Structure formats: structure tokens, C-alpha cells
Amino acid sequence: MPQFEFYSSLPYWLAFLAVLAAVRLLGSGRRVRQGVLLAASGLMLLALPGFTPVHLAILAVLILLSFAAGSLLGRPSDPPRPGRRLALSAGLIAATLLVLCFYKYGFFQRLVLGLPPLAGLGTGHVVRMVGVSYFTFKIIHFIVESYRSKIEGLDLLTYANYVVFFPAFISGPINRYNPFAASLRSGGGRSAGADLGAGAERIVHGLFKKFVLVQLLYPHILTNAASLKDLSVLGTIGGLYAYAFYFYFDFSGYTDLAIGCARLLGIDLPENFNHPFLKKNIRELWTNWHMSLTSWLVDYIYWPIVRRMRNIDVFRSHPIALSNAGMIITFIVCGMWHGEGLNFIVWGAYHGLGISVATVYQRAKRSLRSPGLQRYFRSRASAVVGVIVTFNFFALGLAFFVLDWGRLGILLRNLASRF
């Protein structure tokens, strides 16, 4: 089986054109089209470096188990009793999380395999599985919405396509089942010409970001500095600024390519970015950065936590504290999802705290009586200051994201010695 990276290799595009032709020309009937797409997705995944038939088999088992659970939960006649519904959903979610933790966290993997632990988090992986962070979140979404009886038009072929849809498999967007199913059934309700035009345009934007802008920024990012020990303060800030833009263009470029390829196939995927670096506070930035992940975290982490914690007296009487506590916990989970090291947890907490401060600040602004200050807050100057402060908060926080504890220590000691 030939192996190639998605989007950044010529073999991928040749294979994609073959898939596009097959789906558009052979898939005249809805079921045939879905079958062709599913087969194509399976073959494309097997072409990913490191993705083996064993991975595909694990995916197939998860799909079948979660589909069976979803069918049972959504059964209109003779549905399971409430206690059994909860047990079934919780069991499947736990199994999915076990798969995620096994492939994501080296220390957990070694524990399960009975291997001795290695020093330091982020080490010790015996085997990885590309896309695991994304498809597990899609499956958990499906199980929760099945429990809530919100799933529409469930069938195995559609659900399997939803989980393994190859344009969005490796890095999202983390789409939701109902809009995907509707899109798959109707083909977007547009002409092939409209899809081809819009999809191709989106792909050009993605290729420009990936092959031009990322290439220009890559040599200047912090992690490519010759030595962290000799980096000046300005060099550090410049390296982090470059990383912030590199990160944005790389990921939003990938998203453009995923959305564009999906559109060529007649499928709509949700947007992931909406000019995040032009937002006036960190809360708005996160509502417009990796939007599919943020909305997933809000729906399945933040709101369940807040609803539970509302029963605690101190939080019932202090709703802002409740919201902030929920946000900090949610973003710690966000950090853990991004990587195994302690630095990711610190990065998540950093953003949770930042959003909490922004929430308190926004509330405090509204209570200020001074007409001059209120005029300033509504002015363009205030918006510009907000954008600059927000970007700096995000960019400087990337130090926790891109550097492990050891290298962060070297950098901070170097910077401290210069003052």
C-alpha cells in the first residue's frame, strides 16, 4: 500500500482526484455514493504513514459498538430504562476515553502493556494512532446526543462515514453527526459546479497558507532558534510571535484544505477559524480559534461541570466564580487533550485564567460610571489595545505549548539573567 501524508504530497492529490471522480461519477444513488465514500476513506486512512489495518480494525469495533449503543438509546419503541441508558452511555464513553488515553499518553500505554515507566511525561509511547484525539471526540458527541435522543436519521453507513471521513480525520474540524448526515444525504443541495468552484477556491487558500506563508515563517519560530540559552528578550518575543502566526496559518491552512476537499465531495464541514487574532479579548479569541474544539469542550465539559457545581452553595450564590471555575477546568482538559506533558496542563490553566480575568474585566467595565471611560471603551482605540493585548497574551503563552519543562527552564533562566 503506498503511503503519503494528506494535503502536502502529490500522491495524496492524485488519490483524491480518483476518489472525487469515483464519488461524483459512480455515486448516482445515495447508498452507492455513501458506500464508495466509505471505501475511499478506509483506503485513504490505510495510506497514512503509521496507520495500520489493526488501527482500522479498532476503529471499526468502536464504530460498531457506538452505533449499536446509539441505536438502542434512540429506539422509539421499548427504549432501555433510564438507569440502563445512563450505564450504556457511560460505559461506551469510558471505553472511548480508554482508547484515547492509551494512544495519547505514553505513561498510560506502558501501564496497560505492563512495561516499566520512563522518566518524564510525553515519553514512552510504544505505538501511536493518528487522528485518535479527533475521532474519539466525534464518537463521544454521538453517544451523548444519542442519550439525549437528539440524533436524526441514524444508519450505519452514514455513521461510519461520519467517523472515518478522511478529509477531516487527522485534525478535524470536529463536526457534529446531524449536519454531516444531512449533508451526506442531500449532497449539500447544490450543483456540482458550485461545489467544485467553492471547494477549489478554498483549497487554493489552504495551499497558499501551507506552501507559502508557513514556509516563510517556519525558520523564524522559537523552536527553530539556534540556542535557547543565547536568545535575547526581543528574539524570544519575535520567535513566539512568528510561532503564533505559523501555528495559525498552518492549522487554518489545513482546515481550508479539509473544508475544500469535503466541499468538492459535496459535504459541508464547520468552520474552525474566524480571524482570531483580530479579537478584542481572549474569550472572543477562543470563540474564534479552533472553533469546533471550543464548542465541543463547552458543550461536553463546561456545561456539565457548571450544572453539577451549581448545586454547591458557594457557587450558587457566586455565578461569576462558578463560570470561571468551570472555564479553568475546561481549559485544563483542553490542555491535556493537546498533549501529555505538564506544560500542556499549565498552558490550559493559563488560558482558563485569562478567560476568567477577561470575564471579570468585562463585567467591571460595564459598572464604571465615568462617561469618559465609557466613551473610551466604545472607541476604536480601546479595540486596538484589546487586540494587541489579546494577541500578546496568546503568543507569549505559546512558550508553555511549544517548549517542554526542561527547555522552558533554560529559556526563562536565560531571560532572567539579562535583567
Added chain:
Amino acid sequence: MKRIAAALLEHRKLITLTFEIFWILFFLLDMLGNRSGSQVPQFVYVNF
């Protein structure tokens, strides 16, 4: 001047796409011609 600006605005999508396609081809050809140079870095967000 105003007519040029209006024409540019009317055709901004075409201009943007032409600009992007030109530079994509330029960088791709540069990469092909300079095989010993830097490769396309893997996507940051290939998240395992």
C-alpha cells in the same frame, strides 16, 4: 484612481486567487528545484 480602485474591488477574488496560485507554484517549483533544501514541515496540528 477611483476607477482603478473600484475595478480592483470588483475583481478582488480573482486577483487574490491569481496572486496565491502564482506564489504556490513559485514555492513548489523552488522546493522541487532545491531538493536538498527544507521540506514542507508536517502540520503542527497532526494531533495523535
